[in-house]
Amino acid sequence: MQTYIFDFDGTLADSGKTGILATQDAFKDFSLPIPDYKTVNYYMGIPIEVSFKKMAPQHVFNEQEFKDLMDCFREHYKKNELANITLFNGILPTLQTLTQRSKSLYVVSSKNSVALLRNLENLKIKKYFTDVIGSDQVQHFKPAPDGVLSIINKYHLNSDDCIMIGDAIFDLRMGKSAGVHTCGVTWGAHDPDSLLKEKPDFLLSKAEELLTI
Known part of the structure; x- marks a missing residue:
């Protein structure tokens, strides 16, 4: 990926x-x-x-x-x-390693872009992301695919090489609608059973597991 x-x-x-x-x-x-x-x-x-x-x-x-x-x-x-607001365990070293491996990283959030950018700055992780998309930058909200598609189109990405990573069923549905791979994570809002029902390509319980996909 x-x-x-x-x-x-x-x-x-x-x-x-x-x-x-x-x-x-x-x-x-x-x-x-x-x-x-x-x-x-x-x-x-x-x-x-x-x-x-x-x-x-x-x-x-x-x-x-x-x-x-x-x-x-x-x-x-x-x-x-x-x-x-704090980073989940393992997120910072995972972002650092993905960057070292020359992976491209983005954020698509349901949060307004002003707050999103402020949060990323406060957590000192904004530098790892090529671009971020907030709810005010799309016409249709999650689970519509607008956020993911805007990134794919803007940066001319191959959807087969993209994966949407999220803790909620809305993230997985957005990824599927956009035609990219999907990865559910179990440390957030929705329980594993709910995520599994969306049939993600991956379901992870630790941030470091992102380095294996």
């Missing part, structure tokens, strides 16, 4: 606590029913533009209210991220 396309939250970095706290605080601020940990964790793989409406299905948002809710979430997220 030559090209490795990573999800961010739950794959490269453990940011679940940050996203959960920010979601619950934002919903509380807007007097919405507060989703529990399990619900927020499940929807971490898709953008808040989609997940927030799924977590408040009985509420009818007008455009301004929904924008204000998302802005509120982002404010809470930024307050918590430095203290709570």
